[in-house]
Amino acid sequence: MKGVLDEPRVLSSTTLKGDVVRNGAGEKLGKIEEIMIDLPTGRVGYAVLSVGGFLGVGDKLFAIPWEALALDTESHEFVLDVDRKVLENAPGFDKNDWPDFADRTWGAGIYGYYGYKPYWQ
Amino acid sequence: MKGVLDEPRVLSSTTLKGDVVRNGAGEKLGKIEEIMIDLPTGRVGYAVLSVGGFLGVGDKLFAIPWEALALDTESHEFVLDVDRKVLENAPGFDKNDWPDFADRTWGAGIYGYYGYKPYWQ
Numbered sequence: 001m002k003g004v005l006d007e008p009r010v011l012s013s014t015t016l017k018g019d020v021v022r023n024g025a026g027e028k029l030g031k032i033e034e035i036m037i038d039l040p041t042g043r044v045g046y047a048v049l050s051v052g053g054f055l056g057v058g059d060k061l062f063a064i065p066w067e068a069l070a071l072d073t074e075s076h077e078f079v080l081d082v083d084r085k086v087l088e089n090a091p092g093f094d095k096n097d098w099p100d101f102a103d104r105t106w107g108a109g110i111y112g113y114y115g116y117k118p119y120w121q
Numbered sequence: 122m123k124g125v126l127d128e129p130r131v132l133s134s135t136t137l138k139g140d141v142v143r144n145g146a147g148e149k150l151g152k153i154e155e156i157m158i159d160l161p162t163g164r165v166g167y168a169v170l171s172v173g174g175f176l177g178v179g180d181k182l183f184a185i186p187w188e189a190l191a192l193d194t195e196s197h198e199f200v201l202d203v204d205r206k207v208l209e210n211a212p213g214f215d216k217n218d219w220p221d222f223a224d225r226t227w228g229a230g231i232y233g234y235y236g237y238k239p240y241w242q
Contacts, residue, residue, distance in 0.1 A: 010166045010222035013134030013156040035134040035158060042165040042187040042240075044158060045131045066163040101131035119163075 009073065013037075021049055021069070024081035032078065033061055036101050043119055045101060046110070049080065051092075060092040063101065065116045082114065090114075130194065134158075142170055142190070145202035153199065154182060157222050164240055166222060167231070170201065172213075181213040184222065186237045203235065211235075 013035045021029045033050035037043075046063040070079045080087075090113060093099055099106055104120065111118040134156045142150045154171035158164075167184040191200045201208075211234060214220055220227055225241065232239040 009160045010157050010228075011160060012169075013158055014138075016158060017135075035156070036131050037134055037137065037156060037165060039130045039132060039192055044163040044165070048133075071160055107131075 009071070016047075019076060019078055021078045021080050023084070023087075024079065029080060029087065030062075036063070038119070041120070045107070045119065047078075050095075051087075059095065061095055061098075062087070062090050062092045063099070063110050065111050065114050065119075067116050067119075068114050086114070130192070137168075140197060140199055142199045142201050144205065144208075145200065150201060150208065151183075157184070159240070162241070166228070166240065168199075171216075172208075180216065182216055182219075183208070183211050183213045184220070184231050186232050186235050186240075188237050188240075189235045207235070 016032055016035055019032045021031060023029055030049050030051035032047055034048035035044055036046040036048060038045040044066045047066055047069055049062045049064050051060050051062065064080060068080055068082065070081070071077075072079055091110065101107065104118070107120075108118050137153055137156055140153045142152060144150055151170050151172035153168055155169040156165055157167040157169060159166040165187045168187055168190055170183045170185050172181050172183065185201060189201055189203065191202070192198075193200055212231065222228065225239070228241075229239050
């Protein structure tokens, strides 16, 4: 996570679900659909961003590296500061067809796409 | 987390909620009520165990260090291998009166009680 204003913050996964996600320009991208937990390491592996029919992508879900998100604690909203083009071309998935989040090859692709090193490396 | 049979496993926080927690002897202690996320570090800080009126403690919640839990992937149940006396005397809380999980002094007490080093140290 890139930053929070008043660290440390410890919140329930239930609280985080549904939080709005905006881009760096303040435009709403979607909301937090799910928090994916890597059990052996006890890390948040990914946040799942749900996007409702914008950018011509229709309803779609995106796995986002946790490090790519920042929390604005005043508004209780997340900021995903990526270019619009990046999200347009991002590897998304349908809500009825989730990938296997434990697949490290798939995961390395996600982390690489957003410019982050996989958390398990 | 002490162990999972088929690593790596990455599951949604929603999937984990409600999972049964047993002790080392296989006795049911309760279930996973919540997963607490440490936002800046992206770590699971605590699992919250709900215990329904056993051991004479009544309905109560317990913050558990993630490292103290193991997942039995066959049964999809968690094992918290602590002595019954440990849980009887553990610092619990009421469902209407949650502690501030970001309080490091409180947290160090929890980790120390179960014999683990706080994840932020």
